[in-house]
Amino acid sequence: MTASPPILQVQNLDIRFRVDRKSEPFRAVKGISFAIPVNSTVALVGESGSGKSVTAMAILGLLPENAIVGGESRILYGGRDLLKASMGQLQDIRGKDISVIFQEPMTSLNPVFTVGEQIAEVLRLHMGMTGSQAKARVVELLNEVGIPNPQLRVNSYPHEMSGGQQQRVMIAMAIACEPKLLIADEPTTALDVTIQKQILDLIAGLQEKHHMSVLFITHDLGVVGEIADHVVVMQEGEIQEQGGVRQIFEAPQHPYTKALLACRPRLDRRPKRLPVIDDFLKGDGRPHLGERHRGTSPGDEIILEVKALNKTFFLKEGLFGKRAVPAVKDVSFKLPKGKTLGLVGESGSGKTTVGLTLMRLHDATSGEVLFEGKDLLRLTEREMMAYRRRIQIIFQNPYASLNPRFTVGQIIVEPMKIHGIGRDEAERVEMAFQLLKRVGLSEASFYKYPHEFSGGQRQRIAIARCLTMKPDVLICDESVSALDVSVQAQVLNLLQDLQDEYGLSYIFISHDLAVVKYISDRVMVMNEGVIVEMADSDEIYLNPKQEYTRKLLSSIPKGLEKAVELT
Amino acid sequence: MSAVLTNPPSAPRQASPGLWALAWKRLLHDSVGMISLVVVAFFILMMSASYFGLIAKDWSRERGVSYANPSFMAGAENLEAKAMAERKGGAAVAPVDLSDIDPLAPRYKEWEERAAKIAVTEVKRAESLPFGGDKWGRDVLQKVVKGSEVSIFVGLTAAIFATIIGTMLGAAAGYWGGWVNDFLEWFYNIFTSIPYILLILAFASVATSTGKFGKGILPIVLILSLTGWTGIYRLIRAEYIKHGSREYVKAAQAIGASNWSRMFVHILPNVSHVALVQLSQHTVQFIKAEVILSFLGFGVPVDMVSWGTMLAEAQNELVIGKWWQLFAAGASMAVLVTAFSLFTDSLRDALDPKLK
Numbered sequence: 001m002t003a004s005p006p007i008l009q010v011q012n013l014d015i016r017f018r019v020d021r022k023s024e025p026f027r028a029v030k031g032i033s034f035a036i037p038v039n040s041t042v043a044l045v046g047e048s049g050s051g052k053s054v055t056a057m058a059i060l061g062l063l064p065e066n067a068i069v070g071g072e073s074r075i076l077y078g079g080r081d082l083l084k085a086s087m088g089q090l091q092d093i094r095g096k097d098i099s100v101i102f103q104e105p106m107t108s109l110n111p112v113f114t115v116g117e118q119i120a121e122v123l124r125l126h127m128g129m130t131g132s133q134a135k136a137r138v139v140e141l142l143n144e145v146g147i148p149n150p151q152l153r154v155n156s157y158p159h160e161m162s163g164g165q166q167q168r169v170m171i172a173m174a175i176a177c178e179p180k181l182l183i184a185d186e187p188t189t190a191l192d193v194t195i196q197k198q199i200l201d202l203i204a205g206l207q208e209k210h211h212m213s214v215l216f217i218t219h220d221l222g223v224v225g226e227i228a229d230h231v232v233v234m235q236e237g238e239i240q241e242q243g244g245v246r247q248i249f250e251a252p253q254h255p256y257t258k259a260l261l262a263c264r265p266r267l268d269r270r271p272k273r274l275p276v277i278d279d280f281l282k283g284d285g286r287p288h289l290g291e292r293h294r295g296t297s298p299g300d301e302i303i304l305e306v307k308a309l310n311k312t313f314f315l316k317e318g319l320f321g322k323r324a325v326p327a328v329k330d331v332s333f334k335l336p337k338g339k340t341l342g343l344v345g346e347s348g349s350g351k352t353t354v355g356l357t358l359m360r361l362h363d364a365t366s367g368e369v370l371f372e373g374k375d376l377l378r379l380t381e382r383e384m385m386a387y388r389r390r391i392q393i394i395f396q397n398p399y400a401s402l403n404p405r406f407t408v409g410q411i412i413v414e415p416m417k418i419h420g421i422g423r424d425e426a427e428r429v430e431m432a433f434q435l436l437k438r439v440g441l442s443e444a445s446f447y448k449y450p451h452e453f454s455g456g457q458r459q460r461i462a463i464a465r466c467l468t469m470k471p472d473v474l475i476c477d478e479s480v481s482a483l484d485v486s487v488q489a490q491v492l493n494l495l496q497d498l499q500d501e502y503g504l505s506y507i508f509i510s511h512d513l514a515v516v517k518y519i520s521d522r523v524m525v526m527n528e529g530v531i532v533e534m535a536d537s538d539e540i541y542l543n544p545k546q547e548y549t550r551k552l553l554s555s556i557p558k559g560l561e562k563a564v565e566l567t
Numbered sequence: 568m569s570a571v572l573t574n575p576p577s578a579p580r581q582a583s584p585g586l587w588a589l590a591w592k593r594l595l596h597d598s599v600g601m602i603s604l605v606v607v608a609f610f611i612l613m614m615s616a617s618y619f620g621l622i623a624k625d626w627s628r629e630r631g632v633s634y635a636n637p638s639f640m641a642g643a644e645n646l647e648a649k650a651m652a653e654r655k656g657g658a659a660v661a662p663v664d665l666s667d668i669d670p671l672a673p674r675y676k677e678w679e680e681r682a683a684k685i686a687v688t689e690v691k692r693a694e695s696l697p698f699g700g701d702k703w704g705r706d707v708l709q710k711v712v713k714g715s716e717v718s719i720f721v722g723l724t725a726a727i728f729a730t731i732i733g734t735m736l737g738a739a740a741g742y743w744g745g746w747v748n749d750f751l752e753w754f755y756n757i758f759t760s761i762p763y764i765l766l767i768l769a770f771a772s773v774a775t776s777t778g779k780f781g782k783g784i785l786p787i788v789l790i791l792s793l794t795g796w797t798g799i800y801r802l803i804r805a806e807y808i809k810h811g812s813r814e815y816v817k818a819a820q821a822i823g824a825s826n827w828s829r830m831f832v833h834i835l836p837n838v839s840h841v842a843l844v845q846l847s848q849h850t851v852q853f854i855k856a857e858v859i860l861s862f863l864g865f866g867v868p869v870d871m872v873s874w875g876t877m878l879a880e881a882q883n884e885l886v887i888g889k890w891w892q893l894f895a896a897g898a899s900m901a902v903l904v905t906a907f908s909l910f911t912d913s914l915r916d917a918l919d920p921k922l923k
Contacts, residue, residue, distance in 0.1 A: 361817055388823040401814040405836040405920065415822035449920040462818070469822065 006035035007181055007213045008059065008077050008098075014070030015054055015063065025068055028054045030237040036181065041207055041214040043224040043245075045260070046234035047484035048455070052217050055234075056183050058083070059215075060100060061090040077181075096126040099174040103186040105166035109158040115142075115169045116154035119176055126177045141172040145202060163347075164195035168202065175206055182207070183215045188223065192346040192511060197555040200227055219484060221260050222557040225249055233257050255280040263489035265518035267541060267556065270294065273496065274489040274518070294521045295536040300336030303505050304358075304391075304473055307332050309367035311350075311357050327353045329529040331367075335473065338499065340506040342520030342537065344513055344552070350529040351509045355475045358507070359393050360384060371473075389419050389469035396478035398458035402450040408461055409446040412436070415468050435464040439494060456487030463494065475507045480515060492519060513556055517541055525549050590917040600913025606906035610899075614719045617712050626709035626872065631693040634889050635700030637707075645694075647702075647887065699891035701880065710872050711895045717873035719903070721787050722854035728792035729853075730846045733799025734835075740800070741807025742830050751800075759797050764859075766794050771865040784867065787860055791853045799845045806838040840915040847911035851904045874900055 011033045016025035029051040036042045046052040057063050059075055061082060075082040077098070082090070102108045110118060119141060120134040129137065135154070142150035145168040158166055167187060174182055184203060188196040204227050207214050216227060224231055225245065232242040233256065241254040252258045259280035272292045311328040328350045335341050345351045356362045358369055360376065369376040376387055395401035402411055412432040415421075422428040429446075436445055439460040450458055459479060466474060476495065480488045496519065498504055510516050516523055517537055524534040525548065533546045544550045594600050617623045632648035693700075698708040740751040758766075767790055774786035810816060811834070819833050858875030860866040867873050874896040881893035 356817075359821055361820055385823055388821070393818070393821050395814045395818060397814055401818045403815045403819070403833055403837070405918075414819075414824070418823045418825075418828075451920065465818075465822065 004038050006037045008036040008075070008215075010034050010055070010059070011074040011076065012070070012072040013055060013058060013075065014073050015051070015058060016068045016070070017064075018066040018068065028237055029058070031070070031072070032234070032237070032239045034232050034239065034242055036213050036215055037230070038213060039207075039211045040229040041204070041216055041227055042230045042232060043216045043218060043228035044232050044234060045218060045221055045224055047219055047486060049236065050234040051237040052234050053185060056100070056185055056215065056217055059183065060094060060098065061085065092126075095122055095179075096177045097179055098181045098183065099177070099179040100183045100185060101167070101170050101174050101187045103189050105163060105170050105190070106158070108170055109166060111158055114155050114157055115161070116156075119169070119173050122173055122176045137176070138172075141176055142169070144175075144206075145169070145172045146198075147172075162195075163191055164198065167191060167195075167199055171199075171202065171206070175210065175212075178210060179212060181213045181215065183217070185217045186219070187216075189218070189220075193513065193555040194346065194551060196223070197557075200557075203227065220264075220557070221485070222264060226557055233260070260485060264485050265489075265492070265514045267514055267517055270518055273493050276489050276493065277486045294538065296336050296339055296522045300339065302334045303337040303372065304335040304507075305368075305370040306334075306354075306358070307368040307370065309354065309357060309369065310365045311353050311362060312365045327529055328357065331526075331529075331531055333524060333531070333534065335505050335507060336521070337472075337505055338503040339521040340499065340508050340519055342516035342523040343507060343509045343526060344511065344516050344523060345526035346511060346552075348528075349526040351526050352477055353529075354526075355393060355477045355507065355509050358475065359391060361393075385419075389415070390471050391473045391475065392466035392469060392471040393475040393477060394459070394462050394466060394479040397482055398455050398462055399450075399482075401462055402458055404450055406449075407446070408436075408441075408448055408450065408453075411450070411461060412446075412465055412468055415465060419469060421468065431468065432464075435467055438467070439464045440490075454487070455483050456491060459483060459491050460494065463491075463498075467498070470502070471504070473505045473507065475509070477509045478511070479508075481510060481512060488515070495519065513541075513552060525552065589920065590914070593917040594913060597913045597917065599909055600917065603906040603909035603913065606902065607910050610715060610719060610903050610906075613712060614715045617716045623709040623712040626713040627705060627870075629692075629704040630706060631696040631700035631704040633700070633702055633704050634884070634887075635693060635704055636695045637699040637891050638695045638697050641695040647889075648694075698895055699889070701892055702884070707892050707895045710877060710892075711874070711899050714872045714874045714877055714896065715899065715903075717784060717867050717871060718854050718857060718875065718900070721784060721791065721857045721873070722850045725788045725791035725795065725853045726846050726849040728788065729795040729849055730799055730842055732792065733796035733845070734803050734842050736796070737800040737803025738807050738830055738835070741804040742811055742826070742834070744808070744811075748804075751804075755797060755800060763794070764863075767791075767856075767860065768863070768865070770794060771860070771863075775865065787857060787866060790860070790865070791856055795849055795853065795856075799842065799849070802841050802845060803838060806841050807834060810834045810837055836918070839918060843911045843915050843918075847908045850907055854900060854904070 012031045013029055013033070014027070014031045015029040016027045018025045032051075032055070034042070044052045044055065054063070054067075058067075058069065058073075059077075059082065063069070069083055073083055077093070080089075082093070085093070109115065116135065116138050119138045120129075120131070123129045123134040123137055124131075127134075138154055139150045142153060147153050147165060147168055153161075153165075158169070161169065171187075182203075187203070188199050191199060200223065203214065203216075206212070214227075216224070218224060228245050230242070231245050231248040233240045233248070233254070235256050240256045241248065241252065248257060249261070252261060256277065259275065259277040262275045262280070263277065265274060270292050309328055309331040310326070313325045313327055314322045315325055317323045331350075331354055333341065343351045343354065353362060357364045358376075364377050367377065371387060371391065374387070376384065376391075379387065406414070409429070409432060412435060413425075413428050416428045416431065422431055432446060433443055436443060441457060441460055441464070445453070445457075445461075450461065453461065462479075474495075479495075480491050483491060492515065495506065499506065506519070508516060508519055520537045522534065523537050523540045525532045525540070525546070527548050533540060533544065533549050535545075540549065541553065544553055594604070613622070632645065633651050634645060634647045636643050636645055692704060696704075696706045696708070698706070698711075701707060701710065736751055740748040761769075770790045770793055771786065774789055807830075816829055816833055819829050824833065854874065857866055857873060858878055861873065861875045861879060866875060877892055877896040881890075881896065884890075884892055
């Protein structure tokens, strides 16, 4: 593209990790080569375990102790090989020439220093500024990354800022020394869609203004389309495809790239099943499936009805004082049998609280939850037991929702024991094996512990645990949000199959509008504890009535929509 | 039956091994853990053998000279023994004639004759003992063995009781929160605001004066465990607060698991490492605390020996260069304590399925 040599060149990068003395080192990055041209954005895309973050850490010289870098590997920056640079040289380069933004702004900022002090530290260290010079520059920087009232905010502590603002502070810190290369490691993954859009725009703007290069690491191809010039697709330590952004989106060559583009649910189409990676790698390329019709009709049988649900949390204030924080305000809706009700909102909108309150995992402040005409909120704990098994929940984080000290077998058999399902232990174990098979896990999984599984497999275990009780209503609380795109497609397909097979009704809670659009018949949009808008799925996306809904919809990365139809 | 109806091939189904079976399997592969387990087992065997009188039964016999040298340094000069012998000899040299004033004087002769008829064999006291002797010439090695009985029993049982009390109260406060937590916190605050020694003395005077718990070891165990649970309580409470809001506990509630099951089946195995580490630390602490108690007069009776009393004796001996009693008690304590902490460490690792 440009005649000038690239700012950074990665050649034959090969990284292994020593796991323990007995086994062979695990090869995380398998001899990859790519270049980052001057003044452009390169996106490194891959799912978890693809080696993308390891590559970034190698560039920064931040690999852990047990990493072995191959002898042929080179990372050339300004004529030097960073892999052979000394500690001191690396420290000079880090933060000054090459800087990073991490995924979690909350954990990357030191909570006991003001943001001003933290940015000023970088300036003093690398630019040799005095205290007052640095302070003036910090205000300038905060202004540049779009923090309102920078004069005042300089003295704020990280916890006084929202997640988006914290990420802006991280960006200010990263660009403080005008780096030539900015590495952004999943900078928007922990943020809401609307904030994500702002941050992406900010990074793009800064890149242009300061003529720097950006290495943007992400698992989400959708994000890449808006920001990158050049895309590198990684899978299991290898580069499957690299090229200009148009080429990747419009004429992807490798089946893996095609699969990544296809398995993300899209706003404009709704196939009966989502394509998964295997369809592309093993099959003919694309499953030809018709579109699925979604929607509700007034005559649908109602299984769950919520009337004027309220939930208020009380925060302690002072010695005896309490402050009421309403999380859910007068929420009412009906869930038709065998249908899916989507619940969308940003973090803090109260959508998770609704789910937990329905399950009585939180006590509701007021309202009614009618399940087959019985108000669940008025039942005693004993009466509730009979209903417990009929409404189940799948949590967001499959790493946290399974007890790490239980084998998968114990996890699945436990609810059957509690509810007296199955005559004896042998029958329960048999049922557990059947369910494992149903959710696509091997029989050997029964004896393993949760940590031996990947995120998607764990979510299948959680689903199997719910299925033991043959529930009527399943609440999916951000159940696919923590999963990779391809795994997400598999779990969504599984949920869909189960609904078709058992006639389950879902309440699908998510911040991801595309996923909600794909799986839901009816969608509710929540903001600050209130339902802003509720309509059938297609209706709400085609004709959003409320300003807030329109704002949410416009924040969705449009990268995928640009991609031409894959045939 | 017919060959057509064969079962579909499936993985062989073994009986699902429980958490403890797996932990044991993992422990077998941990060499440090196994060695420390052997050491701990050796000490416990030694302690029970001594309890049943199989070894060190006559630990209190004075078989050596005062401060007998250890056999590996038998030639060393022993001034104390010499002085003692001289004192004895000197007393025999100068008998004062008291016959003028002593009305019993005429009968002395008769008694001496009678006494001469009884065979008194002066036991030849050994100049050196395997690991030296104490002031009265008792074998230090046997004292250590006998002393382990009290020390290990007191340290271990008191630590186990304290851990159980601390874990139970901590679990209740952390899990239930609300007024249960408030009540236990107030109780804890009042309890810990009393100076430790004063508290021990208060418990000790109650335990010994009522006489219900007898004399000897049991009151010490009670005193130590009833005063030592506070730190464990705080740690376990914090763990329960942390884990109580975890998703796996919420998930257990969602499937209808009872409070009891959530507290002890779900959360406890996940916080057990804290309790185990506390157990080993408190064992050490209590072995030392028994010394303090013995020193204050609430410890073991005079006719018994413990590592604590040995250490107390050793203070004076060290000044005159007799180091073996201190070394024997100190070294066995150090070895046991190190092995015990390493073992609990390995046990914690073995109980964590994530670490392999």
